[in-house]
Amino acid sequence: MAIRKSPRAIFKSRASLVIHLDRNPKRIPCLVLDSSKDGYRVRGICNLRRGQMVELILDEGLPTAAQCRVIWVGKPGSKHEGEIGLESA
DSSP, rough: OOOOSSEEEEEEEEEEEEEEETTTEEEEEEEEEEOSEEEEEEEOOSSOOOOOOEEEOOSSSSOEEEEEEEEEEEOSSSSTEEEEEEEOO
């Protein structure tokens, strides 16, 4: 897991990740657990890898999108299983 650069605020909100697979965008629902000025911690996404670029679409109010890079993926069997860390690009 990466070292946190800035404090995180609890920010539970529904969102979606857009992942480009073979040039076909796929939108996957997820839950943003917390956020900071540098990124987000998201639950409900699997099969992503470090370094992968994704688009996070926050569902509150007017939908807003952020380009992000996956910086960590929760290990199976750990308390972070099913979670990913995203860094704003």
